[in-house]
Amino acid sequence: MNTTLKEENNELVMYFEGRLDTAAAPEAEKAVAPLKESAGRNIILDCSQLEYISSAGLRIFLSVLKSVKPKGDHVYVRGISDSVRAVFAMTGFINLFEFK
Amino acid sequence: MNRVLTYFRRKLSVKVSLWVVLFAAIIFNVALGFLFIQAREAVRQEAISRAMQTLDKTSLFVESILNRVEVATSMTEWLVQRHPDVADSMFVYSRGMLLNNPDFYNCSIAFEPYYFKDKGRYFSAYSKHIGDSIRTIQGGNDNYQYFYMDWYLMPTLLDHPCWTEPYVDVDVPTNTSEMVTSYCQAIKDDEGHVIGVINTGLSISWLSQTISAVKPYPNSYSIMIGRGGTYFVHPDTTKITRQTIFTQSMEQPDTALTALGHAMQRGEEGMKQMNMDGMKCYVFYKPLGKTGCSMAIVCPESDIFGGFQRLRYSVRAIVLVGLLLMLYFFIRIISRELNPLQRLASEAETIASGQFDARLPELKRIDEIGQLSKSFADMQKSLVKYIEELKETTAQKASIESDLRIATGIQMAMLPKVFPPYPERDDIDIYGQLVSAKEVGGDLFDFFMRDEKLFFCIGDVSGKGVPAALVMAVTRTLFRAVAFHEVMPDRIITDMNETMSANNESDMFVTLFVGVLDMPTGRMRYCNAGHDAPILIGSGAGLLPCDANIPVGVMEGWKYTLQETTIDPWTTIFLYTDGLTEAEDIEHGQFQEQRIFDVIKQASHEPKQIIEAMTEAVHRFVGEAQQSDDLTMLALQYKHQQQNIRYQRSITLPNDVQTIPKLSEFVETVCEAAGFDMGLSMQMNLAIEEAVVNVMNYAYPKNVKGVVSIDATITDKELKFVISDNGTPFDPTTTAEVDTNLSAEERSIGGLGIHLIRQIMDSINYEYIEGRNVLTLVKRIKS
Amino acid sequence: MKHTLKRIPIVILMLCVGMVQQVAAQDETIVFTPQWTAQAQFAGYYVAEHLGFYREAGVEVRIEHPKTTQPAMSRLRQNLCQATTLQLCQALEIVDGGIPLVNILQTSMNNAMVIVSARGKNPLAQRGARVGIWSVGFGQLAICMNHKDHLDYQWVRFAQNINLFVSGALDATLAMSYNEYYQLVQAGVEMTDKNVYRFCDHGYNVQEDGVYVTRSYYEQHREQAKKFAEASRKGWEWAAEHPEEALDIVMAYVDKDHIATNRVMQRLMLQEVLRLQVDRESKQREFRLRPDMVELASRLMAEYQMLNREITYEELIDNGK
Structure with missing residues (x-):
């Protein structure tokens, strides 16, 4: 799984590519650390190239949300596929995040 | 007739009056009857006496006249006897007789043939009254040979004077006839030989009149007969001299009349009761002197008793009228007295209505x-x-009953009602039935399927009626609540017991059997709290061995024991309450266990059929007796799943999450084989990953290497993944559900995995088998 | 004067003619006097007169009954009647006495005489008893029997009726089974087999009633007599066939003469008389004189000096001269 962090329009965008399964989780955990520390900027989690996400990945997303939201910044999830969307729905994460 | 009788029975006044009148009538009848009998006898005696007196009087009268004839004749005979030689003086004597006795008819002094030689053969000095004069002639000649006449022969033959039978004397010259009787006396000479006869005739027309006039009663009449029975006096004049008293009897024998005739002929006097001319009569008879005649007075009874009869009828009529009046008035009076009863009765009717x-x-x-x-x-x-x-x-009561009906409804709703409950499953067949004795009862049964485990229970609350029903409701609710998060029966019961014992102020308890059957393996865990042991029906039938635990709700802290067995396919578990074994017939004999086995032997093993057969057997046994207890039965048949295994693949991974991609590959391959599309395949991937990761993370202690096996099986119906490890026993199915509605802040990090598995897979089943955690995830294949 | 004289011979002639006619008329009429007063004993003759059999036969008949002063036999002797009824024994006596008779119709074929004893005794056991006998001359056979059986009866001759017997003056009496017998029954006398002796059952069954005329009359009026006899027989035969109607006719005669009897007696008499007309042997009404009975009666009466000689059968019948 590849992660790419970009800054766009004064927003931090993390591009996920590939499968965010339990095996890839530890690495992804590390990659999102800067996002958790950011402040004053919205976070966009770009999942256009995300094929698959498991509970480990969701946990990472949640931890980002938990860190950012209290600071008043938004966390957007962008371009999720249908299957990923289904997983978000099953877990109720569809209510937690803002989608673009 | 019936209607009359009914009328009498209904009216008291009529009944009483009738009785009174009846008695009065009886008394009257007896008294009057007696009186009448006496009176009749008195009348009879009076009549007899009167008639006899009349007879006597008439007889005396007649005799007095006859006596004169006898005396006169006697005197003349004496005269003649003194001077029997001068024939011509005879004329003087015979004429003299008549001169002195104007009422005599005639007189002849006749002599034996040739007594007076010069007078020839016949000499009879005959005198007779003709008008005012007396004719005196010699009466004997060839045409009148007097010595052959009765009047001549009788005194001679009888040797004493006598009266002849009356006869009709026809006087040729004057052409007159007269009924005459003669008194004749023989004239004897000194030697006592008969030389002649004096005969003095007396007309008896006066006698006829006298006798005919004897009529003591309006319809009575008198008769006179002569020696030969000839009628000389009779109301029917055609009979006079022409018929005798015996004539009638010659053609139509009449013994009474003949007897009377003979009696009169014999010169008897008396009275006879007989029928004359069809009427009942009293006949009084008496002879008339020495004439040989006899007279009789015939008095019809109707005459004698006529007045008496009329009196009787009058009295009877008066009594009858009196009784009828009495009846009428009594009825009226009693009716009036009882009138209030009528009104009372009608008012009572009103009240009754x-x-x-x-x-x-x-x-x-x-x-x-x-x-x-x-x-x-x-x-x-x-x-x-x-x-x-x-x-x-x-x-x-109505209110209570209404509440009770509602309660029944509520209670019944607690029991599983839909059978078969899992029609889509082919591995289990369930049928249950509860027939309560009262509207609400204390028996219960329940079952539900969770994670491919069938939780079931059957129980019996002590007592009946509303209290038992309430406890039953509590029990059932607790069962569901506890079994929701408890898998072990003993734990379920223990929890229930703690709760129920704590709040048990009424000392009610429940016998309970709880079983958990693992559907994939047939493994059954169970715990029996004082309930009847279920019966396992397979190739044979036998009781499931159960520990003797106390019922639920008796004592806090009791340690309930867990038992385990494996149920072979095609085994039926038959559960029941003591309502079955203790079903009573009329003689209070009980159904008992043996009969259950008898029925099981006969019936098929299909749950519905067993229960129906058992129900019928109980009904037959119980017969007319009332149902004494709730009859509850639950039968579960564990069936062998015939599954066609199309595909099988396994993989074993170490407990390193980095090996997950391999798992992914594995799952993809399997899903492809199962014909799942991309989306479904990805979901399967997710579920398996969660499950396996769980095991990898938690099954083995830190830093301990372990393995996790994943077996995939594809059948016609399903895709089954079995994830097993031999790590720490851990049941992921008991993890609490994640609340997906919580906000981000509230959401916990953990618990998502099992949630996703449940969401994606059709069933999840955990079993710890022989030291291995076995988690079975099944996804149905839609055809 | 001449007219009157001329008329006298005519008158005398007419008278003579009248007398001749009367005599002739008298010659034509048969005066029949039955033996007694009107009773059923003579029913046949009443029937013949009443139903016109005599008239049909072309014979004038007048029935005149006798009176106490004029018994039947004396009437016959005086030619006050031409025919009468007589018993056979009587007829034998009369013929024996010198008056030839002809029997033109024999009605009785049997003997009707009986002896009735008083007090239920057997007549044959009453030796020396006082027995009543008719003074007019019946009972010849009884006299014979008395002699034959040595019964020494004291015969008491009585004129008529049963009063003597009923009064107890007699021990027994002769009676006719059709007449006095029933009178006795009517008087209350009880009849049994013991106290009634029937002559017909003891060898004395000699006929009785028949119609007789003097032989001299018969010679001159044979045809009349025969016609009279024929019609009388016809009357009897009719009576036998119609007894009740015959009885009605008899009662008419009885009532006309004021006879002191009744229908019951007359019915019994008629029945018995009709029965006696049936011959014992042939069971028929023969209406003929039987020579054997004539011979028997004649012999018995001659034996006991009631007849001077035995009278033959021929002397009583039409011998065709």
Whole structure:
């Protein structure tokens, strides 16, 4: 799984590519650390190239949300596929995040 | 006739009056009867005496006249006897007789043939009254040979004077005839030889008149007969001289008449009762002197008793009329006296029809009727009060009954009602039935399927009725609540027991059997709390061995034991309450266990059929007796799943999450084989990953290497993944559900995995088998 | 004067003619006097007169009954009647006495005489008893029997009726089974087999009633007599066939003469008389004189000096001269 962090329009965008399964989780955990520390900027989690996400990945997303939201910044999830969307729905994460 | 009788029975006044009149009638009849008998006898005696007196009087009268003839003849005979030689003086004597006795008819002094030689063969000095004169001639000649006549022969032959039979004397010259009787006396000479006969005739027409006039009663008549029975006096003049008293009997024998004739001929006097001319008569008879004649007075009974009969009829009529009047008046009077009863009766009817406040008639009487009326009034008041109370009670009862009906509904709703409950499953067949003795009962049964485990229970609350029903409701609710998060039966029961014992103020308890059957493996865990052991029905039938635990709700802290067994396919578990074994027939004999086995032997193993067969057997046994207890039965048949395994693949991974991609590959391959599309395949991937990761993370202690096996099986119906490890026993199915509605802040990090598995897979089943955690995830293949 | 004289011979002639006519008329009429007063014993003759059999036969008949002063036999002797009824024994006596008779119709074929004893005794056991006998001359056979059986009866001759017997003056009496017998029954006398002796059952069954005329009359009026006899027989035969109607006719005669009897007696008499007309042997009404009975009666009466000689059968019948 590849992660790419970009800054766009004064927003931090993390591009996920590939499968965010339990095996890839530890690495992804590390990659999102800067996002958790950011402040004053919205976070966009770009999942256009995300094929698959498991509970480990969701946990990472949640931890980002938990860190950012209290600071008043938004966390957007962008371009999720249908299957990923289904997983978000099953877990109720569809209510937690803002989608673009 | 019936209607008349019914009328009599209904009217007291008529009945009483009839009885009174009946008695009066009897008394009258007896008294009057006696009186009449005596009176009749008196009348009879009087009649007899009167008739006899009349007879005597008439007889005396007749005799007095006859006596004169006898005396005169006797005197003349004496005269003749003194001077029997001068023939011509005879004329003087015979004429003299008549001169001295104007009422005599004739007189002849006749002599034996040739007595007076110069007079020839015949000499009879015959004198007769003709008008005012007396004709005296010599009466004997060839045409009148007097010595052959009765009057001549009789005194001679009989050797004493006598009267002849009356005869009709025809006087040729004057052409007159007269009924005459003669007194004749023989004339004897000194030697005593008969030389002639004096015969003095007497007309008896006066006699006829005298006798005919004897008529003591209007319809009575008199008769006179001669020696030969010839009628000389008779109301029917055609009979006079022409018929005798015996003539009639010659053609139509009449013994009574003949006897009378003979009696009269014999010169008897007396009375006979007989039929004359068809009428009952009294005949009084008496001879007339020495004439040989006899007279009789015939008195019809109707004459004698005529007056008496009329009197009798009159009296009878008076009595009858009197009795009828009596009857009428008595009926009226009694009716009037009893009239209040009528009114009382009709008012009572009104009350009976529901108008309790009907006014009873006020009576000022203090006799029996009055008392009755007062009692009635009292009764009415009590009745009104009682009815009010009854209304209240009934209303309450109705209310209770209504509540009870609702309660029954509620209770019944707690029991599984839909059978078969899992029609889509082919591995289990369930049928249950509860017939409660009262509207609400204390028996219960329940089952539900969770994570491919069938949780079931059967129980019996002590007691019956509403209390038991309440406890039953509590028990069932607790069962569901506890079994929701508890998999082990002993733990379920223990939890229930703790709760129920704590709050048990009524000392009620429940016998309970709880079982958990793992559907994939047939493994059954169970715990019995004082309930009847279920019966396992397979190739044979036998009781499931159960520990003797106490019922639930008796004591806090009791340690309930867990038992385990494996249920072979095609085994039926038959559960029941003591309502079955203790079902009673009329003689209070009980159904008992043996009969259950008998039925099981006969019936098929299919749950519905067993229960129906058992129900029928119980009904037959119980017969007419009332159902004494709730009859509850639950049968579960564990069936062998015939599954066609199309595909099988396994993989074993170490407990390193980095090996997950391999798992992914594995799952993809399997899903492809199962014909799942991309989306579904990805979901399967997710579920398996979660499950396996769980095991990898938690099954083995830190830093301990372990393995996790994943077996995939594809059948016609399903895709089954079995994830097993031999790590720490851990049941992921008991993890609490994640609340997906919580906000981000509230959401916990953990618990998502099992949630996703449940969401994606159709069933999840955990079993710890022989030291291995076995988690089975099944996804149905849609065809 | 001449007219009157001339008329006298005519008158005398007419008278003579009248007398001749009367005599002739008298010659034509048969005066029949039965033996007694009107009773059923003579029913046949009443029937013949009443139903016109005599008239049909072309014979004038007048029935005149006898009176106490004029018994039947004396009437016959005086030619006050031409025919009468007589018993056979009587007829034998009369013929023996010198008056030839012809029997033109024999009605009785049997003997009707009986002896009735008083007090239920057997007549044959009453030796020396006082027995009543008719003074007019019946009972010849009884006298014979008395002699034959040595009964020494004291015969008491009585004129008529049963009063003597009923009064107890007699021990027994002769009676006719059709007449006095029933009178006795009517008087209450009880009849048994013991106290009634029937002559017909003891060898004395000699006929009785028949119609007789003097032989001299018969010679001159044979045809009349025969016609009379024929019609009388016809009357009897009719009576035998119609007894009740015959009885009615008899009662008419009885009532006309005021006879002191009744229908019951007359019915019994008629029945018995009709029965006696049936011959014992042939069971028929023969209406003929039987020579054997004539011979028997004649012999018995001659034996006991009631007849001077035995009278033959021929002397009583039409011998065709």
